[in-house]
Amino acid sequence: MPVRVVESNAPAQVSGSDPGNRSPLPRSSLLAAGQAFSGTQNVSNQQKEEAWRVNVQIQGVDLEHGYLCGTMEALNVPMADTPVITFWEGEIVDGKNYTFNTGKWEATREDDLRHWSKFPSFAPLQGQVESDGGRQLDLSNYPYIFMRWKEQYFVNVGTDCGLTIAGFYYVCFSCSDGSISGFYYDPNSSPFQKLELKTVNEGRSGFSFSSYELQ
Numbered sequence: 001m002p003v004r005v006v007e008s009n010a011p012a013q014v015s016g017s018d019p020g021n022r023s024p025l026p027r028s029s030l031l032a033a034g035q036a037f038s039g040t041q042n043v044s045n046q047q048k049e050e051a052w053r054v055n056v057q058i059q060g061v062d063l064e065h066g067y068l069c070g071t072m073e074a075l076n077v078p079m080a081d082t083p084v085i086t087f088w089e090g091e092i093v094d095g096k097n098y099t100f101n102t103g104k105w106e107a108t109r110e111d112d113l114r115h116w117s118k119f120p121s122f123a124p125l126q127g128q129v130e131s132d133g134g135r136q137l138d139l140s141n142y143p144y145i146f147m148r149w150k151e152q153y154f155v156n157v158g159t160d161c162g163l164t165i166a167g168f169y170y171v172c173f174s175c176s177d178g179s180i181s182g183f184y185y186d187p188n189s190s191p192f193q194k195l196e197l198k199t200v201n202e203g204r205s206g207f208s209f210s211s212y213e214l215q
Helices: 109-116 120-132
Strands: 036-043 051-062 067-073 084-090 144-154 170-174 179-183 193-199
Touching: 036 170, 036 179, 067 144, 109 120, 109 170, 109 179, 120 170
Parallel strands: none
Antiparallel strands: 036 051, 036 193, 051 067, 067 084, 084 144, 144 170, 170 179, 179 193
16 A cells, blocks of 8 residues: 655645744654654553553654654454554644644544643643644744644555544654653544553664555
């Protein structure tokens, strides 16, 4: 399946923003194509405690347009006979291309605030986000990068694998150590499924992931 590294059309700019007065987001060496992360996603509900082992690899990053993409592999999914790999595309919250307001995927502004506020690093920004969506915030030197990751399709299994990719992830990336935390949002799934990842390599090149290769 093809991997689209850069969107053909640049995302629309946020109304009222002035990109000429903004610096680009910090180009952390840990947020780059080929970088891999490993950790867990907690999918517990009221009936049982469960966590899936998860691997993520970034396939492409375009900070100018607030875009990145990658693959996610869930290793111990009970209803699947093989690890399940999905391809996702991400939006980087930079105040120019994307704000903290999602505006799609069935997420309301209240949903946004409930999820962003679960990240301690969001606390200093919350007042401004509640006021105007954070459009006036300068995030160029902020030590964390906030993103949304939306899975687009299954790479190695069919849609009948028992999983859904209808939702998306609210994501917070630490520029200092490359750690990632996230919360999955889907009105029809267990709420606040937590994603926790640590970087496992630096500077890996190529477009391969696990034993699968995207061409």
